[in-house]
Amino acid sequence: MDPLLRVEDIHKRYGTEEVLRGVSFHLDPGQTKVVIGPSGTGKSTLLRCINRLTEPDRGQVWLEDVEVTAPRARINEIRSQIGFVFQDFNLFTHLTALDNVRLGLIKVKHLGKKEATARAMKELTRVGLKDKADAYPAHLSGGQQQRVSIARALAMEPKLILFDEPTSALDPELIGEVLGVMVQLAEDGMTMIVVTHEMGFARSVADEIVFMEHGVIVEQGPPEKLFRSPEVARTGEFLSKLSELYGAEG
Ligand SMILES: Nc1ncnc2c1ncn2[C@@H]1O[C@H](COP(=O)(O)OP(=O)(O)OP(=O)(O)O)[C@@H](O)[C@H]1O
Ligand SMILES: [Mg+2]
Incomplete structure (x- = not known):
């Protein structure tokens, strides 16, 4: 199966700060990827580079066989195929x-x-x-x-929906109703990238979790793998901190 989305070696700098330092991943149709990582690590910037709300300095994004980052890409048409759900609605x-x-x-x-x-x-x-x-x-x-x-x-x-911390502006008692809709979407086969701290959601819905820090992907893989036997110590450390704060039984 060809990936729906290919992100290849994306770089982004603000002034002297290198916010994204070469981020690459693929997303298959119907997959859900959850992106986690400390604040300021470039998660929102990465999502915004995918539909060029932010222009990457280097690297490529492909939606099926269309290069989103091509200078002459029909960006408005492409954006209509990539939904974006923001933290503040x-x-x-x-x-x-x-x-x-x-x-x-x-x-x-x-x-x-x-x-x-x-x-x-x-x-x-x-x-x-x-x-x-x-x-x-x-x-x-x-x-x-x-x-x-x-x-x-x-x-x-849309072919794909990007969610940037969709529940983090919500009171705790309202988070469930939004996550419930997202779980249903995943079950219906929507392709999604979700930046979230909600570890219960990540564990049950994500096909893969992507852990980012300092503008690079430290590790990515299926939730069971990352939770049980991460390859990088830092991944395990961050996941257990998140789970402590945001809950993920099991
Ligand atoms: N438009 C901008 N101009 C200058 N610096 C920016 C801009 N947008 C983001 N940055 C900087 O880039 C870095 C990464 O920001 P980004 O919002 O992508 O992080 P994040 O991982 O989403 O963090 P959080 O978890 O707090 O949402 C931060 O240091 C931020 O200050
Ligand atoms: Mg953010």
Whole structure:
């Protein structure tokens, strides 16, 4: 099977700080990769380089046979195939849940209003928010806002969704409802990269965990392998610290 995504030797520097120092990995269709690592290690920068919200200095990103990093890549079209879910939801506050989900369908995909509405309602239903279609973000809980943001990503029928700490701005009692939607997506065969500290989720859903530090991948592999017998001592150390803080039974 050909990988859906190939990230090859990505470098990114801000001033004198080398934030990404050669990051490479592949992602197969239907796979979920969880990215972990200390703060400031380049996790968000890596996700942003994948759809060029941040321009990498060096290296290549391929989505199937399309080079995302090619100078003449049709980046808007590519971005419509790569969903992005942000820590702080990034919803338009002056638009209802339905309009937030529908906007890209109308503006980017040029669907008619009726078709856009039908697809948006389908995705709002999928994340359990059919009844909140007419609510504005201010009247939704953080967990509900994040589910709207996931519905917005799904509505575009992306090949891949990138999640940057989707639950870390949420009160503990709201984290489960968002993780529940993500578990379902993984089971439905969505391809995802998820930056998260939620070790229970990582253990049960990730095909692979990627541990990053100081702008490089220290180690990557299936959760059982990384938790039970990591090859680098630092990986085990970091995982046990995370598990202590964020819980992962077993
Ligand atoms: N636009 C920018 N301009 C300058 N420096 C930046 C910019 N974005 C990120 N950085 C720096 O790059 C480094 C990596 O940041 P990044 O946000 O990718 O880390 P992270 O692993 O996502 O951290 P966290 O876990 O705190 O979210 C940090 O030192 C950060 O200050
Ligand atoms: Mg980050």
